[in-house]
Amino acid sequence: METFLGIDYPTWWFLVVGGLFSGYAILDGFDFGAGAWHMFFKQNSSRETALKAIDPTWHGNEVWLVIGGGTLFAGFPVFYGTLFSAMYTPFILFLLFIIFRGISIKFRNMEEMLWWRRMWDWGYSISSIMLAFLLGVVLGNILNGMPLDENFEYTGRGFFEFLNPFSILVGVTSLALFMMHGAIYLLLKTEGKLYNRIQQFLKIGIAFFIISYVVTTSYGFFNLEHLLVVFENNQILFVVPFLVFLSIANVPRLASKKKYGWAFIFTSLTIALLLVIVAFELYPRLLLSNEVADNSITIYNAAASTKTLKIMMGFVAVGGPLVLLYSYFVYRTFWGKVKSDTEGY
16 A cells, blocks of 8 residues: 555545544634523623624634535545435534524624524524534544444434434533633633623533543443553553643633633643544544444545545645635734624724
């Protein structure tokens, strides 16, 4: 098998896809988290300020999802087809909620009536909560495994089969992580009474995440033994969970000192490191067959041709830096606090 810098192309593509979805989780994660807190703001002015904080960037954050989905389809079409067939219901729900969320943001201020704005506020908040939850549910099912036949086709029959205990726990943990992440982002963008109120929300968010993370990790440790094999065989990899522990521990420490910029860096690092653990647990698999292990989808039996991967790597080499530059430009342009009494920053 051809390699580049000593690494085969399917592995390179595995890293590319993982990197793109990590970027999406970090960037759209704080959007979802901010939205999840939205209905806890009592004043209309507070809600308007919170929406202004994410309004310039939420469109660009979703670009990472589009690119991630495209690279997944291009690099691992077998996995793409099986996953979307198996997870048809949560993906359709995700699509509906992401559309409704965008509509809610845009329609909210088109009319002055209180009932109109409250309706779209609820739509925005509920959609944000469900999007964070559904992302975790899909990830939980990938880690838990699915029934696949020898043709890598999903053989499950239950309409709500994707709502198993582990996937629900991962969904709740994802929501909690994004709410903590989003609260810190809002603290970076707000001031005054709203800033003080969000400080209280952050304490709740940190406690919510730590509890849900401990429960989910404990459940996985005792019930999903296949996820531990890679760490048992390569004990040096235990350094990553240790780094996750340090990263999580730094968030309340920095928040207590009101160093929210650094706290945001550590919540971002926590998201990235947790996805690194997921990558270790899966590699070289993409989707475990939990009935017949030989039917599992791997980066090798799901990958496109080497020629396709090489060509697409060229596009990544050019397009990746452009996306990063665009993201940097947008965030740099809209840096600073949102002014509640003006149209923008």
